[in-house]
Ligand code: G3P
């Protein structure tokens with residue numbers, strides 16, 4: 001049997017984009033709320049700005065979660081940081097900003113939270129975004145509560161990370177089922193597979209489990225569905241922190 005680094009540090013529920021039912025997603029307020037609700041791990045998304053800063057935001061477009069417009073990749077970080085990333089959610093969060101990856105890692109370390117860093121690949125920037133993340137990970141050696149999990153839908157991004165570091169914990173993401181997932185994960189030496197829960201069934205969960213990897217399912221907010229996934233062998237779910245999932249975290 002293959003041996004992968006231990007990922008048993010991952011709890012049953014990971015706060016998806018922070019506790020985004022209570023605070024604007026991917027902001028420090030959402031990560032703080034996750035901590036207050038009893039979560040130990042948060043997932044968040046990173047992508048490049050025009051001047052190659054790593055910023056924590058989900059959408060390539062600014063308009064849903066900020067008062068900006070256009071594409072993140074067209075804005076310098078000095079402009080992005082002036083945007084309001086909280087008011088769209090609630091006026092009480094009007095001071096929230098788009099943070100850099102470094103700012104988020106500092107915040108998580110200070111608050112005792114562990115990180116799942118999801119790398120968003122866009123516009124042929126795979127090599128650049130991967131090398132920037134590698135730089136930040138290297139600079140933060142020893143400043144993680146537990147080893148971070150690095151995930152992406154981009155095989156190429158994860159390949160670059162793996163080529164540069166044999167130790168990082170990688171998770172390959174699948175929104176649609178990919179027939180070659182096992183070959184890809186073997187090549188990446190990934191410790192986990194993150195799967196859209198709508199495409200999971202018991203057989204698929206077991207197929208992944210037999211390769212000695214963890215199955216992480218996103219995005220689950222319903223407790224009956226969570227119970228079914230766990231019964232199938234899913235190791236952890238990403239949740240927006242709905243009340244019924246918070247009750248499970250206890
Ligand atoms: O990593 C799980 C999940 O975050 C992937 O989808 O679109 O919410 O980043 P998305």
Ligand code: MG
Nearest residue numbers: 043044045118
């Ligand atoms: Mg994500």
